[in-house]
Amino acid sequence: MKIVMLGPPGAGKGTYASRLTVKLGVPHISTGDMVRDEIKKQTELGRRIKEYSDRGALVPDEIIIKLLAERLKKPDCDGGFILDGFPRTIRQAEALEKIAKIDLVINLNVPDEIIITRLSNRLICRECGAIYNLLTLKPKRDRICDKCGGPLYQREDDRPEVIKERLDVYRRQTEPLIEYYERKGLLRNVSCNDLMTPPEVMIERIIEIIEEKKRSS
Numbered sequence: 467m468k469i470v471m472l473g474p475p476g477a478g479k480g481t482y483a484s485r486l487t488v489k490l491g492v493p494h495i496s497t498g499d500m501v502r503d504e505i506k507k508q509t510e511l512g513r514r515i516k517e518y519s520d521r522g523a524l525v526p527d528e529i530i531i532k533l534l535a536e537r538l539k540k541p542d543c544d545g546g547f548i549l550d551g552f553p554r555t556i557r558q559a560e561a562l563e564k565i566a567k568i569d570l571v572i573n574l575n576v577p578d579e580i581i582i583t584r585l586s587n588r589l590i591c592r593e594c595g596a597i598y599n600l601l602t603l604k605p606k607r608d609r610i611c612d613k614c615g616g617p618l619y620q621r622e623d624d625r626p627e628v629i630k631e632r633l634d635v636y637r638r639q640t641e642p643l644i645e646y647y648e649r650k651g652l653l654r655n656v657s658c659n660d661l662m663t664p665p666e667v668m669i670e671r672i673i674e675i676i677e678e679k680k681r682s683s
């Protein structure tokens with residue numbers, strides 16, 4: 467199944483997608499991780515996109531569409547995938563349509579207060595990209611990744627002043643996708659109104675939606 471996870475930054479797209487990938491046996495493709503990888507490798511492209519990412523702006527469509535299109539050509543995507551952080555503009559959604567037929571779009575509804583608290587307390591593994599949260603999803607050892615032992619850090623764009631910009635960008639450029647996919651009959655909403663709701667509870671809800679979709683198609 468080809469799934470898109472939609473929702474504002476900090477809604478849980480990456481946290482849920484990284485667990486769903488194991489349960490569904492399809493790759494989790496995060497364009498944010500791809501952007502951070504490129505920056506880490508210090509390629510020419512990495513240097514160009516860092517300036518966008520650091521200030522919470524979107525990387526230009528043509529760059530990100532090209533990166534994603536290349537990734538989706540890999541054979542592990544043949545049986546489906548979970549997209550996290552793509553598409554983020556109508557133009558990206560239209561480009562995606564030409565590359566793959568999306569089966570389901572999960573839209574995560576989360577109030578701004580929860581998002582801001584979550585992002586301010588989020589830590590990421592520098593080695594494997596695993597996501598932690600100092601309030602709700604603590605690592606076992608201080609600032610060390612449970613999965614690979616790598617060091618945890620706060621993302622440059624999870625600083626309070628950048629979070630506000632990212633939420634504005636989401637409202638302006640990404641939110642119109644909700645209506646776009648609703649019209650296509652692909653959208654399913656999942657709400658989280660409590661900061662302390664464990665990821666497992668949300669994942670159960672998402673899996674129910676996926677099962678229902680499978681039964682009806």
Ligand code: AMP
Binds near residue numbers: 498522526
């Ligand atoms: P994320 O980890 O999904 O929050 O993405 C981190 C940053 O990478 C974003 O703030 C953007 O600068 C960039 N990025 C990731 N995905 C996209 C996309 N689909 N379109 C444009 N920029 C993106």
